[in-house]
Amino acid sequence: MKILLATNYLKGSLSAVQAAQAIKKGFLAVSDKFEIMEIPIADGGDGTLEAIKHYTPYKVMKSIVSGPLGDKVEAEWLVVDGKAVIEAAQVIGLSLLRPEQYNPLKTTTYGLGELIKQAVDYGCNEIILGIGGSATNDAGIGMLEALGYKFPDVKVKVACDVDNPLLGLNGASYTYGPQKGASQEDVKILEKRLSDFADLTQEKTGKDYRNIPGTGAAGGLGFALLAYANAELIPGFNLIAELSGIEEKIKHTDLVITTEGRLDSQTLQGKAPFRVAQMASIYNIPVIVFTGSIERDLKFEYPAFSIADGAISLEDSIKNASWLLENLSKNIARLIINFYGKQIS
Known part of the structure; x- marks a missing residue:
């Protein structure tokens, strides 16, 4: 058998x-x-880099960046055919925190922006980003801040582990906020923050991205990458399925x-x-x-x-x-x- x-x-x-x-x-x-x-296998969350290593030649890189609460962490990432392969959980993952530290009102994607900048400075012409397993719910605002609110001119492909929209009962805050440490009151605050950012983004871009599947992934990180990096959002499993x-x-x-x-x-x-x-x-x-x-x-x-x-x-x-x-x-x-x-x- x-x-x-x-x-x-x-x-x-x-x-x-x-x-x-x-x-x-x-x-x-x-x-x-x-x-x-x-x-x-993997779906864009924890273990994505490990899975990818089994199916393609790669070069291991290590960077010191800000973790989900701002303290420094060492994040591993890969270079594959000139492309940077980044696992967000290495930088902003829930696994980097102790349960008593979970707090999506305070966690930030800033370090992910730092890592993306380092990958671009290294010469990578494309970013493949797995965004599952995050401790954050800031809609990628921290990442954008680290990048000076201007995303580098590179192709971005985002491997999402879920297909939730940004807002609503099936969105980032209500669905995943509690497992990241949010109370019922916290969830309402997080939802308001994301809604306000979605409104601001619509004013800036002329497009409404909030209901697109995957924008609620990683606490709204998918939303920022779609709206500000013109990223392609794909099911994370598809990436591994193709390679394997x-x-x-x-x-x-x-x-x-x-x-x-x-x-x-x-x-x-x-x-x-x-x-x-x-x-x-x-x-x-x-x-x-x-x-x-x-x-x-x-x-x-x-x-x-x-x-x-x-x-x-x-x-x-x-x-x-x-x-x-x-x-x-x-x-x-x-x-x-x-x-x-x-x-x-």
């Missing part, structure tokens, strides 16, 4: 590669008849397994694991999702299994993620063998 592991970064615990290794170890511990292929050739590989496998840190309504907004599941279903290839946790009453049509083993704390689940994933894989492998028997070879 051929199994394709399209693994995604598991927040706070395992990289996409580490997740694949744990799953592979579990399956092969049960039977060496399983043929395992590993394809790290995952669709063709799915056609020739028997089972697809993908991973997600938490399976919830936001997963359905275009996150990589959901896109993998959709792609597999097109070719009638069964797919399984391994996840840290599952939102109650989530309407999700694909089989999903939590890696948590009984009543276990989030801290223990993260600490033992590799073992838990390996153990779950062993159980799924045994189930497959019991069902298919000798047919797996």
